[in-house]
Amino acid sequence: MTWAAVLRFWPALPVLLLGIWAARLDHLRSTYREQLLECRSGRELDRVNGERDVAKAEATFAKQRADAAETYAQSAQAREPLIVRSTNTVREYAQTDAGRAQCLGADRVHGIDEFSAALFAGRPAGTGSGNAGVPANTHATPTGR
Numbered sequence: 001m002t003w004a005a006v007l008r009f010w011p012a013l014p015v016l017l018l019g020i021w022a023a024r025l026d027h028l029r030s031t032y033r034e035q036l037l038e039c040r041s042g043r044e045l046d047r048v049n050g051e052r053d054v055a056k057a058e059a060t061f062a063k064q065r066a067d068a069a070e071t072y073a074q075s076a077q078a079r080e081p082l083i084v085r086s087t088n089t090v091r092e093y094a095q096t097d098a099g100r101a102q103c104l105g106a107d108r109v110h111g112i113d114e115f116s117a118a119l120f121a122g123r124p125a126g127t128g129s130g131n132a133g134v135p136a137n138t139h140a141t142p143t144g145r
Contacts, residue, residue: 036045093099
């Protein structure tokens with residue numbers, strides 16, 4: 001078949017596809033009517049379809065429940081605390097990235113203390129540092145008590 005023949009008969013292709021589509025719809029309609037006639041009534045067919053839908057929904061719900069339980073178990077296991085049973089456990093944990101991130105070195109802790117002392121060193125105790133006590137009200141007399 002040459003391109004010239006395809007170009008000559010291209011209007012027939014949409015008509016052919018439309019005919020195939022219409023035949024498929026007619027076939028679906030006839031099978032539905034047959035199912036409807038085989039059943040005692042349309043209600044029975046609706047009941048069967050409803051039972052199928054309910055079974056499908058229950059299966060989906062069961063799968064979602066199983067997935068949620070598995071996800072919860074994994075997150076609970078991830079939050080489980082580390083129980084130290086030996087010195088080797090501590091050493092092995094300290095060598096991991098998570099173990100190194102948990103603790104500050106002694107020099108960093110001293111650096112924080114020195115920073116805090118330097119920050120508050122130049123302020124007198126009574127000038128708004130927040131450390132001064134409330135002054136007593138010596139002028140007020142307790143009348144009416």
